[in-house]
Amino acid sequence: MVVELEPPPSPKGLAAAEAHEAATRWVRGSLSGLYLESEGSEIASDQFVGGHSAAYQRLSEFDCSGYGSKRGNVYPTTKRGASRLSPYIRHGIITLKEVYLWTEKHCSDFDRDRFRSELLWQEYARHLYFFYGRGLRRPYRYRPKDPVCSTSTAEYFEDEEMLCIKEVYGELVRSGYIVNQSRMWLASHATVRHRKDWLEGEEIFFRHLVDGSRAANRLGWQWVAGYATGRPYGFSQSQVARYAPRLCAKCSLKSTCPIQFWPETYEVVMAEPIARYDHLVKEMEEMVSARVEPSDVAWITAENLGLYQEVLRLPRKEVLFIFDEPLLRKLQISSKRLIFIAQTLGEIQEYYSNLRVFRGDPTDLLKDREVDTCYSPVPLWRRYAKSAQLRNVYPYPWLREPKENEPLSSFSRWRSYLERGDRASRRN
Numbered sequence: 001m002v003v004e005l006e007p008p009p010s011p012k013g014l015a016a017a018e019a020h021e022a023a024t025r026w027v028r029g030s031l032s033g034l035y036l037e038s039e040g041s042e043i044a045s046d047q048f049v050g051g052h053s054a055a056y057q058r059l060s061e062f063d064c065s066g067y068g069s070k071r072g073n074v075y076p077t078t079k080r081g082a083s084r085l086s087p088y089i090r091h092g093i094i095t096l097k098e099v100y101l102w103t104e105k106h107c108s109d110f111d112r113d114r115f116r117s118e119l120l121w122q123e124y125a126r127h128l129y130f131f132y133g134r135g136l137r138r139p140y141r142y143r144p145k146d147p148v149c150s151t152s153t154a155e156y157f158e159d160e161e162m163l164c165i166k167e168v169y170g171e172l173v174r175s176g177y178i179v180n181q182s183r184m185w186l187a188s189h190a191t192v193r194h195r196k197d198w199l200e201g202e203e204i205f206f207r208h209l210v211d212g213s214r215a216a217n218r219l220g221w222q223w224v225a226g227y228a229t230g231r232p233y234g235f236s237q238s239q240v241a242r243y244a245p246r247l248c249a250k251c252s253l254k255s256t257c258p259i260q261f262w263p264e265t266y267e268v269v270m271a272e273p274i275a276r277y278d279h280l281v282k283e284m285e286e287m288v289s290a291r292v293e294p295s296d297v298a299w300i301t302a303e304n305l306g307l308y309q310e311v312l313r314l315p316r317k318e319v320l321f322i323f324d325e326p327l328l329r330k331l332q333i334s335s336k337r338l339i340f341i342a343q344t345l346g347e348i349q350e351y352y353s354n355l356r357v358f359r360g361d362p363t364d365l366l367k368d369r370e371v372d373t374c375y376s377p378v379p380l381w382r383r384y385a386k387s388a389q390l391r392n393v394y395p396y397p398w399l400r401e402p403k404e405n406e407p408l409s410s411f412s413r414w415r416s417y418l419e420r421g422d423r424a425s426r427r428n
């Protein structure tokens with residue numbers, strides 16, 4: 001069954017607390033049963049307000065100077081150098097290309113290279129997910145020689161007295177955001193030191209992160225656990241001393257720190273190959289190039305919530321967004337993310353009063369309507385697209401278009417391949 005909802009309120013012009021309150025009320029009233037927290041315990045991220053205006057404000061306030069040296073800093077938060085753009089990038093509110101081009105004028109050479117390299121990591125993750133899809137649940141290059149142990153999800157990160165783990169995990173649950181360094185701490189502590197199953201940790205991250213994406217999250221966990229490179233990433237007190245220098249002094253375990261030394265890592269062996277779908281490049285190209293008379297209905301998704309995306313440029317009778325009820329019921333992600341998406345839709349509605357918001361199974365709604373939409377490089381989108389009556393599919397805003405047979409075995413190989421391509425096109 002598909003139910004039409006009142007569109008969410010716009011956060012524009014509101015103080016963060018008011019915007020959160022309004023969106024929280026909307027989420028409680030419209031999406032009950034579809035998120036982790038119980039009714040009345042919904043939380044908005046204390047770091048992010050959704051929407052286009054908030055994204056561009058964040059970008060304009062981001063000071064790139066010192067990014068290269070400060071990006072890893074965890075605490076105090078005032079010493080951090082990370083941009084906190086990830087939820088906006090993840091939902092296509094701002095594209096990787098826009099941010100990449102922005103660095104041209106706003107960063108020194110050193111910081112620009114570092115920042116662009118991280119944007120490319122995001123693009124690399126998207127390519128991996130595009131080509132391997134759900135296969136990325138399996139180790140994609142290496143795996144531990146001996147099996148990992150399983151644990152109850154409830155105690156995955158919570159059985160720790162260590163302040164470094166407690167603080168960053170608390171921040172993840174409260175804010176839906178932690179810096180890359182803290183993500184590596186948690187992932188390494190669980191998988192490399194305690195040999196816990198990475199898929200459980202990946203799921204917890206996915207539930208809480210406002211930027212949660214299967215692409216970057218699975219790559220991040222696989223990378224830390226050593227499945228991407230064959231070298232598990234060790235976490236010990238030395239990283240805490242470097243990136244959160246005052247934390248250990250406040251920890252009850254300061255004289256008995258259990259991670260004083262590097263963890264013993266495991267032996268890795270080559271993993272069984274997982275299926276790679278290179279034919280998707282052709283399929284995508286065919287989908288996006290076959291233009292017909294535009295539909296008067298546009299369908300937007302959580303991968304592409306940009307205000308100026310191509311599919312919104314033509315006048316339409318209706319713009320549809322569907323909260324995927326079967327999926328959300330199963331995932332039980334935190335209300336932090338739904339509040340963020342609701343705020344983003346609220347702002348879209350200010351510009352497109354023909355926005356209609358639904359909850360239900362997207363296939364039920366899409367099978368009876370001819371729609372135009374934007375391509376999304378995620379398996380579920382392809383499933384819905386196949387069941388829908390699609391008319392025009394607009395290109396996904398890749399930073400680099402995927403190509404058949406591009407080398408994805410490591411980030412550095414993939415990056416060198418891109419650079420060779422750039423040099424060749426400059427010569428021609």
Ligand SMILES: Cc1cc2nc3c(=O)[nH]c(=O)nc-3n(C[C@H](O)[C@H](O)[C@H](O)COP(=O)(O)OP(=O)(O)OC[C@H]3O[C@@H](n4cnc5c(N)ncnc54)[C@H](O)[C@@H]3O)c2cc1C
Pocket residue numbers: 071081082083084085086087089090118119120121122123125178179180181183184187205206209211212213214216217218220221224
């Ligand atoms: C275990 C683990 C899980 C992760 N899960 C996610 C996830 O679900 N979603 C997600 O977007 N990122 C994920 N990352 C990557 C990275 O941690 C975040 O993108 C980054 O911390 C976001 O913060 P920022 O915008 O302040 O980053 P900045 O340092 O300011 O970087 C700018 C942008 O570059 C991209 N980026 C930076 N680092 C990485 C990286 N290592 N991999 C991919 N993209 C990167 C992001 O789009 C980010 O917004 C994960 C990393 C690890 C180790």
